[in-house]
Structures are given as structure tokens and as C-alpha cells.
Amino acid sequence: MPRFILALAVFATPALAQETTLAGTDGKNSLGTIPCATIAGDALRSCNAELRRRDDGGATLAVGMGNGEVRNIYFTDGIPDSTNSTAKLSYETRGDIMVIFxxxxxxxxxxxxxLNN
Known part of the structure; x- marks a missing residue:
């Protein structure tokens, strides 16, 4: 199985520059960090994350929320369509970044x- 490393993406947010790293990979799943805020009004911080590819072509983004909980965001055809929360999910695209709410x-x-690799 070929091994690869996803490229490091750097971008600016209103608060400060954040880095997304999805560097560790087994060729299918990626480990790293993403910018996130898990409480309304909090600034973005770096959260541990894993992007898991599913056999059906979809993906699951598992994000450590910092309180022992994990938020799973489920993607179909590169679009977030549900989470392990009952709350409303939405998203928008800002350049090369998908912002999920x-x-x-x-x-x-x-x-x-x-999501494309």
C-alpha cells in the first residue's frame, strides 16, 4: 500500500493564522490537527483530528473537542451531511477551506x- 503525506495548508482567520496538519497517514486515514472552536464565542484553536476514509467513498472527520468528547462529521461526495450530534449542521466554502458549523x-x-486525496 503506498504511503503519502497530505500537504500542509496554512490560512488566515480573523483571529489569527491557524495551521491544518494532516501529516500522519496510513495511505487511507490521516491524523493531525485542524482549527476548531467547540464552544460558542471561543476563538479557533488547534484540535486533534483524524480523517477516516470509508469503503463507500465517503469520509468521517473525528475531532477531539478537548473535553473527552469526539465530534464525528460524516461526508458524502466531499460534502458534510451529518454528525454524531442532533444539532443542525451547515457549511460554507472560503477559498480552499471548508468551514463546518x-x-x-x-x-x-x-x-x-x-477530502479529495
């Missing part, structure tokens, strides 16, 4: 390219 105040930023 889970009400009332969770925010997750992911390079769109990470």
Missing part, C-alpha cells in the same frame, strides 16, 4: 483538498 457554536475548518 454545528449549532450552537462549534466551528471546524478543513482544507477541501484533504
Amino acid at each position: 454545528v449549532e450552537p457554536g462549534e466551528v471546524y475548518e478543513l482544507p477541501k483538498a484533504a
